Amino acid sequence: xxxxxxxxxxxALFLFLSGCGGGGGDGMTEIVIWEQKDPVEQTVLNRQxxxxxxxxxxxxxxxxxxxxxxxxSQFQTATLAGGGPDLVYGPSDKxxxxxxxxxxMPMENMFDAAFxxxxxxxxxxxxxxxxxxxxxxxxxxxxxxYNKAMVKSVPKDTDEWIEMCRGLTVDDNxxxxxxxxxxxxxxxxxxxxxxxxxxxxxxxMDSRYAPTLDTPEMARALAFMADLRNKHKILPKECNYxxxxxxxxxxxxxxIINGPWSLxxxxxxxxxxxxxxxxxxxxxxxYPAPMVSSKGYSISVNxxxxxxxxxxxxxxxxxxxxxxxEITSELKILxxxxxxxxxxxxxxxxxxxxxxxxxxxxxPMPSVPExxxxxxxxRPFYQSVMGGKLDPAKAAKDMQEQAVRKIAEMKG
Numbered sequence: 210x211x212x213x214x215x216x217x218x219x220x221a222l223f224l225f226l227s228g229c230g231g232g233g234g235d236g237m238t239e240i241v242i243w244e245q246k247d248p249v250e251q252t253v254l255n256r257q258x259x260x261x262x263x264x265x266x267x268x269x270x271x272x273x274x275x276x277x278x279x280x281x282s283q284f285q286t287a288t289l290a291g292g293g294p295d296l297v298y299g300p301s302d303k304x305x306x307x308x309x310x311x312x313x314m315p316m317e318n319m320f321d322a323a324f325x326x327x328x329x330x331x332x333x334x335x336x337x338x339x340x341x342x343x344x345x346x347x348x349x350x351x352x353x354x355y356n357k358a359m360v361k362s363v364p365k366d367t368d369e370w371i372e373m374c375r376g377l378t379v380d381d382n383x384x385x386x387x388x389x390x391x392x393x394x395x396x397x398x399x400x401x402x403x404x405x406x407x408x409x410x411x412x413x414m415d416s417r418y419a420p421t422l423d424t425p426e427m428a429r430a431l432a433f434m435a436d437l438r439n440k441h442k443i444l445p446k447e448c449n450y451x452x453x454x455x456x457x458x459x460x461x462x463x464x465i466i467n468g469p470w471s472l473x474x475x476x477x478x479x480x481x482x483x484x485x486x487x488x489x490x491x492x493x494x495x496y497p498a499p500m501v502s503s504k505g506y507s508i509s510v511n512x513x514x515x516x517x518x519x520x521x522x523x524x525x526x527x528x529x530x531x532x533x534x535e536i537t538s539e540l541k542i543l544x545x546x547x548x549x550x551x552x553x554x555x556x557x558x559x560x561x562x563x564x565x566x567x568x569x570x571x572x573p574m575p576s577v578p579e580x581x582x583x584x585x586x587x588r589p590f591y592q593s594v595m596g597g598k599l600d601p602a603k604a605a606k607d608m609q610e611q612a613v614r615k616i617a618e619m620k621g
Contacts (some may be wrong), residue, residue: 210237211258212271238516239269240523242506243284244298245277249473253539254527261526268519281306288312288509295512295520300349301334301502304341305578313507315339319521327530332503332545336576343528344505344545346536348469349574351394351404351499352567353488357481359463367433368491370464374443377463391443393453394466396434396595399587400500401466406430407498407572408490413587418579420616422587423609431594431601433490439597469564472541484563486570499567502574503545537561543568579616586612 246254251274258270273294275283281303287293289310297313307313317325317340325333325340334342355363359377364370374391381388395401403413411426438444445452457465458478465471466487475482487497506524508517526532533544534552541560544550555561574580590607593599599607 210269211255211262212269237267237269238519239271240296240516240520241294242270242272242296242298243275243280243294244272245275245280246298247470247474249477249540250470250536250542253536257527257532257535261523265522268523270523285310285312288511291511293509293511295509295516296506296524297509298504298506300504300574301332301342301344301576302500302574302580304334304336304507305576306581307507308336308339308341309578312510313341314510314512315341316343316508319508320525324525327547328545329547329550331501331573332505334503334505334507334576341576342503342505342507343524344503345528345533346469346505346542347503347545348501348543348564348568349504350501350564350568350571351401351466351468351487352564353464353485354457354467354472354475355464355483355485356457356460356462357483358460360483363483363485364488366489366491370488371437371441371443374437374464375441378443385442387442387445388461390445390456390462391441392437392464392466393445393448393456393462395450395453396438396444396448397588397592398450399584399591402430402434402587402591404466404487404497404499405433405490408487408495409433409493410495412572413583414575414579418575418577420579420583420586420609420612422583422612423606427605427608428601431591431604434591435594435597435601438595469540469542472560472564473539476541482560484560484567486563486567496570498570498572500574501568501571502576505545578619582615582619583612586615 262268262270277299280299284293284297304313328344329347332344332347333340364373377389377391378387379389406413406427409426409429411424411430412421415421438446453465454471456462458475458480489496506527508520508524512520530546530549533546533549536542537544537549537555541564543561543564549555587608590599590604594601594604
């Protein structure tokens with residue numbers, strides 16, 4: 210039996226869940242998963258879990274959904290208290306803090322070499338020689354998605370893209386609040402800034418995981434992003450994830466910068482979409498380089514020995530080739546198993562082809578704990594620049610100082 214529990218219900222059932230879903234009085238063994246999948250991903254997961262439990266009498270599976278950051282904090286709190294789920298699902302950058310706090314088990318000795326060898330090496334969430342998560346997908350990267358009803362040709366560089374977006378922005382009554390915008394994206398979270406930082410030749414950290422935010426490349430990337438809104442006026446003045454997603458679905462934007470998790474919902478909304486790599490930065494000749502990572506399942510340190518075999522069995526099923534093939538086919542998300550990259554159905558799908566093209570221009574998502582501090586340091590200053598309240602060069606300097614401070618605090 211499979212059960213889905215909302216985060217709201219979770220608050221009332223914390224004591225129940227904190228037991229890691231052990232054996233019940235009726236002889237059933239419950240496995241608990243905490244996840245941050247989008248609604249369309251949850252639908253597929255629910256179907257997969259129903260299939261699993263129907264063939265595994267005596268096993269029940271419950272899922273609890275959280276937004277990504279809330280999942281991180283709740284998992285940390287519950288697991289440190291001896292509770293939490295058996296499996297936690299999310300992007301690979303979370304394994305850094307989880308592993309440092311010893312919340313998840315290293316997995317390289319839990320499974321045989323053939324099982325782990327089937328995955329793209331870059332998709333296995335590794336840190337200091339240990340594997341901490343097994344993926345069901347790879348990518349989690351930003352790319353350029355467009356409405357084919359509005360966009361008839363694709364831009365080759367950012368100059369052409371901006372000019373195209375200007376022509377697609379419509380302000381019929383001249384009040385400065387267009388009815389249709391050229392592009393929308395989440396102008397709140399620095400995850401959307403990082404691709405353009407890469408396009409200008411910058412990175413958020415060096416090979417020793419020290420922040421590298423106070424650079425001319427960061428200042429140029431910030432200025433470019435702010436110009437989309439404040440100079441070219443092709444981006445709404447207020448634009449978070451929910452608003453940009455809704456506007457694109459309603460035909461109020463020609464382009465959106467979003468990830469593969471969003472594709473299925475756009476198709477189900479009746480849109481004919483195209484997917485391409487973010488266009489080359491005209492002045493550098495470089496392509497934007499979004500963070501590319503896997504998403505997968507980690508095993509909590511609180512899983513009891515007598516239950517571990519069942520938890521491992523469920524993990525193997527949820528990351529298996531048939532399950533990943535279903536995710537790829539239905540959700541247009543790239544698989545993590547190497548053999549599926551030669552699958553003709555994947556290679557012939559234009560949406561998946563565009564996603565693969567963008568992933569090739571990407572950069573690996575660091576899995577180290579310092580990444581969390583860097584995201585938190587970047588966020589307020591990125592928002593201030595986008596709002597026209599802070600000079601890009603000053604923002605880059607402030608980001609660096611804040612990141613160094615937060616990393617020092619984190620290391621105690």
